Amino acid sequence: MVPRLSLSNQRKIQKERRKGKGRNETARHLKVSVNTVSKYSHTLIVTDRPRVVNHKPQSHLYPNKTLKNVQLAIKNKTYSSAIQLKRDLKLPGSDRSFQRFLKANKIGLHKHHKVPPFQPHHIKNRFDFAKETLSKGYLPDLCLFDDEKTVRGRGPDKYYRSLSEKDTQRPESESRAHPIKLNIWGCVGVGFKSNLFITEENINGRIYTDALINGLTNAQMDPPLDTRVLLSDNAGWHKNKTELPRIELANISHKFLPPLSAT
Structure with a gap:
């Protein structure tokens, strides 16, 4: 040694x-x-x-023009990473120096999240879906729509409140209790309204399929179920591969809406 x-x-x-x-x-x-x-x-x-380390950002790397370009890029696009922003703008220096530059100018990427703009291909998907549905004889009067809703509440008296409802006056005894959650399923159409299916369990493929079959096959509707089409969103339990054969055996024509159809 x-x-x-x-x-x-x-x-x-x-x-x-x-x-x-x-x-x-x-x-x-x-x-x-x-x-x-x-x-x-x-x-x-x-x-x-002792070694002196300069933690200040190098001013010659990022002039005033760079600050304007960064603000314009954040305004037009959502960035969750400073490294990705630096690569898109092709800026010099290290990633750490650019992070110090953002911090010195009080630029926070998490404050600039924006909803992505609506793209034309979404409209095209909707028109194609409508054309395909109408070509198979499914008129709007023959369509059924189903969805789920989660309702939460508090208190031993099971006083339920919606998630979107502001709870300003809550009793003291109720505020100390554990929250209660209910999942409600329903289906509507022209001249038809199913019974509500209510459960305290989390919705999965099996629970959704049971509610769908019991709510539609046992209901009296005119026109009958075999001439109608059920339109659902793209939730995971709607597309459960294990439960889809049960829906087909129940003589339910099940279709899924294109993305962003509710906006």
Whole structure:
């Protein structure tokens, strides 16, 4: 194991080596081993002066024009990462320097989240879906729509409140109780309204399929169920591959709406 030398001895080794002396000659002159000379011949001499680290962002890397470009980019697009923003603008410097630049100018990316603009292909998908549905004989009067709603409440008396309803005057005894949650399913159409299916369990494929079959197959509707089409959104439990065969055996024509159809 090579011993650790003091700074003065390290300087002596490097001084002798700069004069052109070999390792063996330097080791004999300083009375150290050859391995010690090899280790400390090319190392940097550490001074006693403390190292000063500048944590301020380098002003020459990001002029005033860069600040305007960053603000314009955030306004037009949502960024959750400063690194991605730096790559899109092709800015110099390190990622850490750019993060300090954003912090110095009080630019927060999380405050600029915007809803993505509506794209034309969404409209095209809706028209294609409507054209395909009408071509198969499914008129708007023959469509059924189903959906679920989660209702929460508090208190032992099961006083239920909607999620969108502001709860300003809540009894003290009720506010200390644990919340109660109900999931409600229903289906409507022209001349038809199903019974509500209420459960305290979380909605999954099995519960949704049971509610769908019991709510539609046992109901009296005119026109009958085999001439209608059920339109649902793209929730995960609506597309459960294990439960879809049960829906087909119940003679229910099940279709799914295109994305963003409710907006």
